[in-house]
Amino acid sequence: MSFLSNIWRNEKSREIIVQIFVLLCIGWFLSWLISNVDANFKALGKDISFEFLFIPAGYDINQYLIDYNNRDSHLRAGIVGLLNTGLVAVFGIILATVLGISLGIIRLSKNWLASKIAYWYIEFTRNVPILLHILLWHGIIINTLPHPRKALNLGDVTFLSNRGFYIPKPLTENGIELVYLFLVIAIIFSVLFFKYAKKKQDLTGVQYPVFWINFSVLISLPLIAFFISGMPISLEIPALKGFNFRGGMHMSPELAALTFALGIYTAAFIAEIVRAGILAVDKGQREAAESIGLKSSKVMKLVILPQARRVIIPPLTSQYLNLTKNSSLAIAIGYMDLVATLGGISLNQTGREMETMVIVMLIYLSVSLSISAFMNWYNNKVKLVGR
Amino acid sequence: MSTQMYKPGSYPNLPPPPGTVGFYGWIRNNLFSSISNTLLTIVSVVLVYYLIDGIIGWFLFDAVFDADSKIECRKINDGACWAVITRRVGQFVYGFYPEAERWRINISFLTMFIAFAPLLYPDLPKRKWLLWFSGIYPFFAFILINGGFFGLAKIEYSLFGGFMLTVILGVTGIVCSLPIGILLALGRQSKLTVVRTLSVCFIEFMRGVPLITLLFVASSMLNYFMPPGTNFSILVRVIIMFTFFSAAYIAEVIRGGIQAIPKGQYEAADALGMNYWQTTRFITLPQALKISIPGIMNTFIGLYKDTTLVVVIGLLDPLGIGRAALADTKWNGLSTETYLFVALFFFVSCFAMSRYSLWLENKLNTENK
DSSP: OOOHHHHHHHHHHHHHHHHHHHHHHHHHHHHHHHHHHHHHHHHTTTOOOOOGGGGOOOOOOOOOOSSSOTTBBHHHHHHHHHHHHHHHHHHHHHHHHHHHHHHHHHHSSOOOHHHHHHHHHHHHHHOOOOOHHHHHHHIIIIIIOOOOGGOOEEETEEEEETEEEEEEEEEOOTTTTHHHHHHHHHHHHHHHHHHHHHHHHHHHOOOOOOOHHHHHHHHHHHHHHHHHTOOOEEEEEEEEEEEEEEESSEOOOHHHHHHHHHHHHHHHHHHHHHHHHHHHHHHHHHHHHHHTOOOHHHHHIIIIIHHHHHHHHHHHHHHHHHHHHHGGGGGGTTTEEEEEHIIIHHHHOOHHHHHHHHHHHHHHHOOOOOOHHHHHHHHHHHOOOOO | OOOOOOOOOOOOOOOOOOOOHHHHHHHHHHHHSHHHHHHHHHHHHHHHHHHHHIIIIIIITTBBOOSSSSSHHHOOOOOOHHHHHHHTHHHHTTOOGGGGGGGHHHHHHHHHHHHHHHHHHTTTTTTHHHHHHHHHHHHHHHHHHHHSTTTOOOOOOGGOHHHHHHHHHHHHHHHHHHHHHHHHHHHHHHOOOOHEEEHHHHHHHHHSHHHHHHHHIIIIGGGGGGGOOOOOOOHHHHHHHHHHHHHHHHHHHHHHHHHOOOOOHHHHHTTTTOOHIIIIIIIHHHHHHHHHHHOOOOOHHHHHHHHHGGGGTTTOHHHHHHHHHHTTTTTTOOOHHHHHHHHHHHHHHHHHHHHHHHOOOOEEEEEEE
């Protein structure tokens, strides 16, 4: 008896006993779950197999980035869905970042009225569920925009209708290679010039107007090439044919609604993150920068932002991740993303809930785990070195 | 030109220059301090004017509050057609809960505030007595809403809906996820490798997948994991998923709080001879929870908003009721009105929660200011 109680009183051995106990419990629980699944599957005559991925999907997807028709496999349908998720995530992230940073800065502005407007915008958007945003925007596009025949006409090139947005599509012709080549040259030049100017400034203190020089080079070189090679880019302008538009780029109401909703919703969170990040920089930093005579744009660029960035980037990344995960709500309005294709129609057609959901979850999981890994790496990189 | 001479120290206090204080001073400093600021003000005023002009008219003055269908609405006026809401307001609030039994919902809803008051406001008079009520409230509410006891008719879960369903899902999820979240956070910080690994796996899995996939699992797959023949209600399965999902987020928030506690606190607790549970109870959690209040409240608000997702698996929360109303040919196309109404409900409740969180944060802030 005293031997047993000694084992229990010894910290090391007690830890081992507790862990073994926990392991046994978990093992029992998992085997219980698996045996249940096994029994249920036997009763239903089901099995687990991923062969369904290679049989024809048999359903149409209205929006695809790679070629797809209903004779393609479920696997391809899933990939089309994954790419659609990526597409809406990229659009949403761009919109959310631009809108969010502007709002965050307006929120900090000295102008009382502008700051209050930004405040109420943020409060209104972030306190309403994202699903409502999506449905609301979809409803507005579907129900209040006119039919294609009476579409809102923006300068005869862009049309807004309840079937979606139609914008001109750039078409490339022969000779476009020269423009690409010049663009690459311009980029290489600006990188080299940036490095040269920085080195020069470090050595001698001479400053070049790096931004303006690079900006003009980046714009002018491709433009020159564009005119030399005989203007090889033309715009295909959408035109009304019958009941709908033909030509141009088409943004479906679903994609548009999802982009707006995700962008506007996430922007409210990003605005708060930007505001908190800028406020987190010690007041003394700004005062010191002003007292050595930096003008206010330089104070922002050289002193405030580099320090705020450290606070802003990690939550910003997790907002991007949230946006991507929220895009799975696309299923509510029928945008064919990963969850709607593989986890929706494929699931219903093949009846393989287990397999499809495992694939969908694994994909989302790997995306978010890799982003967290990146975030950890970044945090370690920019961490203040304590002494 | 005469010069007034003053003795040292007797110079009178002159009033501040006009235009720097008072109403004009405030306007000058806050709206017109520079050219760009003035431009911003003008743009904002124009924006606000158009918003108010366009929206308030549509929302209120040109709106129709009672009509038989959308076409009738449009005949009366061209603003919002709120008739789609007013005609179905009972469904929006109670779902398909039998009309004769709705008093049960009303009573549980009102008593909910009494049950929450002692938890939310620490210096309420007679708090100890009220806490007893908070303890029995879950059983009380369950019996009242669900029925089946004391002669109360049993109500099927499938009849639950509307804002009532939102509040049930939200409140149950919030109440259940906090303790699980705390345990997960402690598990993640544990010295025991097995416990730590399990907690990390659970948290990362829950945070890594979208909630909607978890709800699909709840609706279509969870029964496979139960012994054959088990069939428990979709409402319970959904609540379990909500609880786990938000527990994982709460765990991460609390972990942040635990990590922010200075090492000296643990050393002091060790020096006093406290064991792990004593340290956790008296040292770690009180400080960690205090730091993580904003994060916990944000997670709660997030969970509350996420309850709308149940519409995708066919439960009739306000969005589901709204979509059912829109599917009716009489109201077809009134999506803006319907969704704005539901949005307003969520805005009011979430805004109230975030205000409460700010209040609590300030109250518990014992640092020197």
